[in-house]
Amino acid sequence: MDEKRPGVIIIVIVLVGVILLSKLFMIQVLDDSFLRRAERNAVQRLVDYPYRGLIYDRNNKLLVYNNPVFDLMVIPQEFKVKDTTKFCRIFQLEKEKLIQKYNEAKAYSWVKPSPLIKQVSNTDFAKMQDYLIDYPGLFIMTRSVRAYPDSVASSTLGYIAEIMPWQLERDTADYYSQGDYIGHSGVESFYENALRGKKGARYKMVNVRGVDKGSFKNGQLDTASIPGKNLQSTIDLELQKYGEKLMQGKRGSVVAIQPKSGEILSMISAPVYDPNLLAGAAYSKNYLKLQNDSTKPLFNRPIMAMYPPGSIFKVVQSLIGLQEGILSPNTTYPCNKALVACHNHPSPVNLFGAIRNSCNPYYYQAFRHIINQEVSSNTYTDTQIGLDKWRKAVMKFGLGDQLGIDLKNEKGGSVPSSQLYDKFYGKGRWKYSTIYSLSIGQGEMLVTPLQMANLAAIFANKGYYYTPHLIKAIDGKTENIPEEYQKKHDVGVDPHHFELIQDAMAEALYGTAARAIMKDITIAGKTGTAQNPHGADHSVFVAFAPKENPQIAIAVYVENAGWGGRAAASTASLMIEKYLNGQIKRKALEDYVLVGDFFD
Incomplete structure (x- = not known):
């Protein structure tokens, strides 16, 4: 009996297999109803x-x-x-x-x-x-x-x-x-x-x-x-529209910040382009046209362009000197043009006068005392030690590295170190006379327009800043803003040192940027004229207002527009008037900026 059981099992398996194969043959070959139904209907997945x-x-x-x-x-x-x-x-x-x-x-x-x-x-x-x-x-x-x-x-x-x-x-x-x-x-x-x-x-x-x-x-x-x-x-639409109007036909940047929050009120990269060009079926054609434009409209100058800061950096030098005890309000130097070129103004000057008149020889001498503090008998070693110490103080002002704005591709600028000069000249083969151009914001010193505006915010806040950012609320909730934009950054300079700086910056407009003066609002500002080996110099201006209770800090950089007291200061002053007053009463100044002939 047991010997027959395997045979019975095999026969059963074969019969089942034959039945299944027969049914499959009927479905696939003899009866095409399933095929016709499959052909008639198919499931289509559509992405919503x-x-x-x-x-x-x-x-x-x-x-x-x-x-x-x-x-x-x-x-x-x-x-x-x-x-x-x-x-x-x-x-x-x-x-x-x-x-x-x-x-x-x-x-x-x-x-x-x-x-x-x-x-x-x-x-x-x-x-x-x-x-x-x-x-x-x-x-x-x-x-x-x-x-x-x-x-x-x-x-x-x-x-x-x-x-x-x-x-x-x-x-x-x-x-x-x-x-x-x-x-x-x-x-x-x-x-x-x-x-x-x-x-x-x-x-x-x-x-x-x-x-x-x-x-x-x-x-x-x-x-x-x-x-x-x-x-x-954080953008103010009306201020943005007005700033873009002022920058028509020009190359450069405007960045305006609310000092006490780090919120960016306006960010302009000129020349501007119509964003509708990159929306729709003509995207590819328009993108190629913009990319090949010699004026580089796709280049985001406020965060990507790097320039020497020029004379606006003298304010940072003043604050570092005050904090280190190397400078005081009464520190006086002669305007010795044999050291470095300067425009005509009374001499000698104290720190207030140096800021007001933007005296180059003053900062040549002040920077030398900041760098060479005789901590070493070797001049070259002493310069190296002093430079690296100075560099740490400068970087606390948000320079030399990315600020961390909520945009990609931000550049960090450059604050040169002793390692950089060792690479250029060889270790122990450079000293103060090699790097003195840093004293007035030239040489290897580079900043972005965003960093310039942040400096203006620091001057307004008397020593601190919030990382500049473009977001105010996500889904209607301010708590959704990333934490890094709510963190206060201290630059390491005592607040009382900024009082002299703010007073001098307000007075500086009478010496270097008279066009920027407003009757009803006190603007504290600093002009700069950044050297350009490829053509006319660049016009630079940073400011904040009102001086007594700053609500806007601004940096304007107009390429190839010459002296900072003209193009940049005039543009910044109009932007301040627009933001604080909501309208422009100085039509003559507005026409001057719109025409853009800054060399007459």
């Missing part, structure tokens, strides 16, 4: 793209919103075209472009959708909508592009564009797909995770002709998209 978060100014005026556009998508496996000429006429597409896009879609995926025509306008969509049923494998996906009602702050706000291959590779969260839009610069890029929202998905049944047969499983698997979070920026 979220609305990107809106961006407002500090007074809740809209800066950036969304415009709906349509992408014509193609699934290569299902796509069929009998009359190519007719198809190209209906969809306004060249034959070569059709072939190119179809081949790109096949290379990406045979069964997944790819864009055939991107960013179709409402008008064009209405024309092609009725023909979609005639072409299997085509469907419309709704997207949105950015739009800018006032066309300002392009470098600050940034733009969105299709995700790059290298960005896809770094997408560890696997959120993005080929063809998705992502912030590429400015606020759009830095706050991408907050602005982008969360994708949803819809599943629908379509037949072989692409006709919608309704939701799959009554929509049980569908998920709704979640809109991105709205951002309230």
